Amino acid sequence: MNNSSDPKKYKNSFLNWIEFRLPIVSYIEREYKDYPMPKNCNYFWSFGAMATILLVVLIVTGIFLAMNYTPHTDLAFNSVERIMRDVNYGWLLRYLHSNGAAFFFIVVYIHIMRGMYYGSYKYPRELNWILGVFIFLLMMATAFLGYTLPWGQMSYWGATVITNLFSAIPVIGEGLKTWILGDYTVGNATLNRFFALHYVLPFVIFGVVALHVAAVHVHGSNNPSGIDIKSKNDTVNFFPYMIIKDTLAICVFGFIIAAVVFFGPNLMAEVDNYIPANPMVTPSHIVANWYLAPFYAILRAVPDKLGGVALMFASILILFFLPWLDRVKIRSCNYRPIFKWFMMLFFVNFFVLGYVGMKPAEGIYLLVARMGLIYYFVFLLLITPFIGRIEKTKKLPLSISNILNNNHSEQNKFQKEVN
Amino acid sequence: MRFIFTILFCFTFCFSIFAASETKNAPKHEWSFTGLNGTFDKSAIQRGYKVYREVCAGCHSMNLLYYRDLIDIGFTNDEIKAIASEYTVIDGPNDEGEMFERPAKSFDRFVSPYLNEQEARYSNNGSYPPDLSVITKAKINGPDYIYNLLLGYVDPPEDFELGDGMYYNKWKEGEQIAMAQPLDEGYVDYDDGTENSLEQLAEDVTTFLVWSAEPELEERKSLGIKVLLFFVVAGLFVFIAKNRLWKSVN
Numbered sequence: 064m065n066n067s068s069d070p071k072k073y074k075n076s077f078l079n080w081i082e083f084r085l086p087i088v089s090y091i092e093r094e095y096k097d098y099p100m101p102k103n104c105n106y107f108w109s110f111g112a113m114a115t116i117l118l119v120v121l122i123v124t125g126i127f128l129a130m131n132y133t134p135h136t137d138l139a140f141n142s143v144e145r146i147m148r149d150v151n152y153g154w155l156l157r158y159l160h161s162n163g164a165a166f167f168f169i170v171v172y173i174h175i176m177r178g179m180y181y182g183s184y185k186y187p188r189e190l191n192w193i194l195g196v197f198i199f200l201l202m203m204a205t206a207f208l209g210y211t212l213p214w215g216q217m218s219y220w221g222a223t224v225i226t227n228l229f230s231a232i233p234v235i236g237e238g239l240k241t242w243i244l245g246d247y248t249v250g251n252a253t254l255n256r257f258f259a260l261h262y263v264l265p266f267v268i269f270g271v272v273a274l275h276v277a278a279v280h281v282h283g284s285n286n287p288s289g290i291d292i293k294s295k296n297d298t299v300n301f302f303p304y305m306i307i308k309d310t311l312a313i314c315v316f317g318f319i320i321a322a323v324v325f326f327g328p329n330l331m332a333e334v335d336n337y338i339p340a341n342p343m344v345t346p347s348h349i350v351a352n353w354y355l356a357p358f359y360a361i362l363r364a365v366p367d368k369l370g371g372v373a374l375m376f377a378s379i380l381i382l383f384f385l386p387w388l389d390r391v392k393i394r395s396c397n398y399r400p401i402f403k404w405f406m407m408l409f410f411v412n413f414f415v416l417g418y419v420g421m422k423p424a425e426g427i428y429l430l431v432a433r434m435g436l437i438y439y440f441v442f443l444l445l446i447t448p449f450i451g452r453i454e455k456t457k458k459l460p461l462s463i464s465n466i467l468n469n470n471h472s473e474q475n476k477f478q479k480e481v482n
Numbered sequence: 483m484r485f486i487f488t489i490l491f492c493f494t495f496c497f498s499i500f501a502a503s504e505t506k507n508a509p510k511h512e513w514s515f516t517g518l519n520g521t522f523d524k525s526a527i528q529r530g531y532k533v534y535r536e537v538c539a540g541c542h543s544m545n546l547l548y549y550r551d552l553i554d555i556g557f558t559n560d561e562i563k564a565i566a567s568e569y570t571v572i573d574g575p576n577d578e579g580e581m582f583e584r585p586a587k588s589f590d591r592f593v594s595p596y597l598n599e600q601e602a603r604y605s606n607n608g609s610y611p612p613d614l615s616v617i618t619k620a621k622i623n624g625p626d627y628i629y630n631l632l633l634g635y636v637d638p639p640e641d642f643e644l645g646d647g648m649y650y651n652k653w654k655e656g657e658q659i660a661m662a663q664p665l666d667e668g669y670v671d672y673d674d675g676t677e678n679s680l681e682q683l684a685e686d687v688t689t690f691l692v693w694s695a696e697p698e699l700e701e702r703k704s705l706g707i708k709v710l711l712f713f714v715v716a717g718l719f720v721f722i723a724k725n726r727l728w729k730s731v732n
Contacts, residue, residue: 102731144546144616147698154698155705299731307724314717318710325706326518329619337620337695338612347655467732 094280099298100305101286103463107177108284108305109312110170115272116313117167122265124160132212134258136251139214140339158328164206165331166320168354171199176410179385180403182394183285189386191278194271196382201268203355203379208261210352214254215336220349222249222257228362231369248342288466289394290459297463348423356420357413361439363424364432374436381443388443391451398457402450409442508623508630508653511685515692518707521700522693525674527555530690533670533683535565538614541606541661543594546615547694550588554697555690562588569593607647609660616695618688625692627653632684635663 073079073088082088100108131150133142146153175195178184184192211222226249230240245252283292292298299305323330331353335346351359358375365371381388396403416435422428460466514523531552534544549566553559567585571593574581586593596602603610618624630653638650638657648658665687667680676682693699 141546148546148551154702158702303727304731307720307727311717311720311724314713314720318713318717321706321709321713325702325709328702334620334622334624337616471732 094301096300096302098280098283098301099292099295100284100301101292101297101463102299103286103288103466104284104305104308105287106308106312107173107181108286109309110174110177111276111279112309113313113316114167114170114174115276117163117170118265118269118272121160121163121167122269124156124163125262125265127156128160129258129262132258134212134255136214136254136340139212139254143213154328155324158324162320162324162328162331164209165352165354166316166323167202168206170316171202172354175199178285179409180396180406181285181287182289182389182396184386185389185392185394186386187282188279188285191275192386193383194275194278196379198268198271198275199382200379201264201271203358205261205264205268206352206355208257208264211254211257212261213336214340215333216338216340216344216346217333217336217349219249219340219342220346221351222253224349226253228368228372228375231372233369285394286463287395287397288460288463289398290463293462294464350421353417353421356418357416358420360416360420360424360432361436363420364429364436374440378439381440385443385447388447389451390448391454391456393456393459398459399454400457401454402446405442405446405450408438412438412442508626510623511626511629513625513689513692515689515699519703521703522555523689524556525676526686526689527693528557529672529674529676530686530688530693531555532672533665533687534614534690536670537664538687539592539595541595541602541611542614543596543611544592544615544694545594545613547592548588549586549590549592551694551697555693559588566590607660611661614691614694618692618695624695625688628691629684629688631659632665632687633680 072082078088128146131142131146131153133139143157146157148154150156178192178195207221207225211218226240226244229243230236232239241247243253244250245256333350350356358378361378362371362375365374391399391402393399396406412435415431416439419428419432419435424432460469514520514526534542549562552562552565557565566588569586569590570583571586571590572581573584576582596605599610612620618628621627631651634651634653635649636652638644642650642657644650644658648660649662650657651659665680665683667683668678670678670683672678676686696702
């Protein structure tokens with residue numbers, strides 16, 4: 064073997080050396096530089112990138128927090144306060160981490176809504192959608208575990224309420240609960256294992272995110288019109304065209320996150336969590352983290368405990384089947400005049416469920432939660448599969464570049480009229 | 483544009499959720515530490531610390547604070563040593579295996595008035611005076627809540643039935659509280675000649691408690707302004723670059 068067999072693809076000899084042994088340079092070039100993105104993607108397509116960056120921020124701040132945190136019931140609360148008071152920029156790490164988690168959910172919710180509205184879950188991206196729902200499940204578990212760690216009142220009682228759900232499962236329920244807790248009640252054993260799991264799960268999420276991204280790159284990104292890419296005229300290169308859009312989106316979102324982290328870091332926190340956990344005193348109402356509240360509302364809307372638990376898990380698991388519930392070939396709701404409004408209502412309904420999930424389960428709130436619960440399942444199980452039979456969809460454009468050209472000619476016409 | 487509106491909508495919605503959870507409309511007080519560039523009035527914190535030391539500390543611990551932390555509010559090292567030495571801590575065991583008492587030093591935590599929760603409850607008619615280190619973060623609208631609570635001792639309505647050993651306070655949940663009115667005009671004499679009205683005492687001690695709960699507040703806000711400015715400036719440049727790049731595409 065002589066060196067002349069090294070391909071001279073790149074000007075930089077170091078890159079050539081790497082490329083010859085591990086073709087990672089061409090991989091990055093293919094997937095993150097020349098990767099074709101539909102021209103008409105709007106800013107909703109930036110939320111995936113934002114979520115990835117937030118995940119990295121959470122992992123990095125989390126590692127530094129873990130260096131100073133003590134997972135012991137007697138010490139956890141004070142070790143978190145020590146981070147806030149005595150560790151250099153510990154307050155920044157902790158506020159970035161706790162608010163970052165909340166924003167991670169906001170970004171991911173918007174990302175999911177985008178996927179639903181523009182039909183990104185349909186052929187050929189079904190597996191991509193499934194991986195996404197899987198990430199969402201892992202996120203919820205991780206967020207719940209993390210919320211336990213500061214060992215405040217809401218941490219303790221939140222953990223108690225959620226782990227109690229498992230005892231509703233017939234036959235194995237009680238045993239399963241004890242197995243999860245490592246004790247008969249939430250205690251030191253629970254805190255220890257929750258910390259261990261909270262540390263490891265984000266890396267699992269990161270792995271699934273890698274699959275999620277790899278999978279979307281196989282058939283390319285969807286776009287607001289939902290039609291396939293027909294020619295090179297329909298696309299732009301990821302670098303620099305999408306990168307610059309994503310960077311702009313990140314600047315705007317970074318501004319919002321920074322505003323909360325620096326000027327209202329406890330806006331999204333429960334005040335009771337600044338009281339150390341006390342098994343003898345129950346807070347007046349135990350509320351879920353707001354980003355899990357829609358599912359908490361579903362849980363409490365059902366009078367029967369087992370029924371509530373079953374419906375709560377069903378409400379998430381059903382999302383796995385969305386690609387097969389929706390048989391209509393047209394992806395984007397822009398071309399589905401009726402379904403579009405049911406979809407919008409589904410999103411509003413989700414917010415409403417979140418709102419009532421943070422209120423006591425009584426009176427009007429309970430009624431609203433029940434109606435929201437019914438619509439959640441009616442939408443997914445009845446409207447989505449059967450609306451295709453009565454809906455007259457709009458005519459799809461021929462290609463993406465066609466849409467853009469039409470828009471331009473309309474604009475030109477408009478300008479001519481104005482002139 | 484639609485995108486921005488959607489984001490805004492989500493946010494106003496989220497924040498209205500938090501706002502809606504506020505309790506009955508208690509009066510709002512003007513604080514120096516709120517707002518984008520809020521700062522602490524150091525002399526107010528020092529006065530507030532005096533109120534805490536002479537009144538609150540009789541029952542309430544602040545065990546997240548160290549005497550050394552007082553350097554942040556303008557005490558000198560010598561003053562801190564002098565303050566700490568007024569308290570006794572149990573240390574040990576020494577070389578003979580005995581626990582012993584010694585004056586507190588600046589690296590000690592604030593000395594608690596009671597040895598443990600049981601003693602605290604025993605001395606307080608069964609109630610446990612909460613630790614005050616992060617109390618303003620542990621209540622909704624913490625600073626206003628504490629301030630109002632301190633001013634909220636009024637005569638109960640005629641038909642109001644007070645529990646045994648309880649006091650009426652119109653801002654406490656259930657309108658009764660186990661703590662007797664802790665502050666009133668002239669309870670604490672200020673060294674700097676500030677008028678010691680009840681309002682002044684309450685404001686000062688609340689400021690002290692906010693500082694103890696959020697000692698990083700000033701640093702956080704000044705860094706926050708810089709970070710926000712960074713995103714604005716970077717965002718502008720990126721916006722211009724993006725428009726130039728996409729001009730050819732459109």
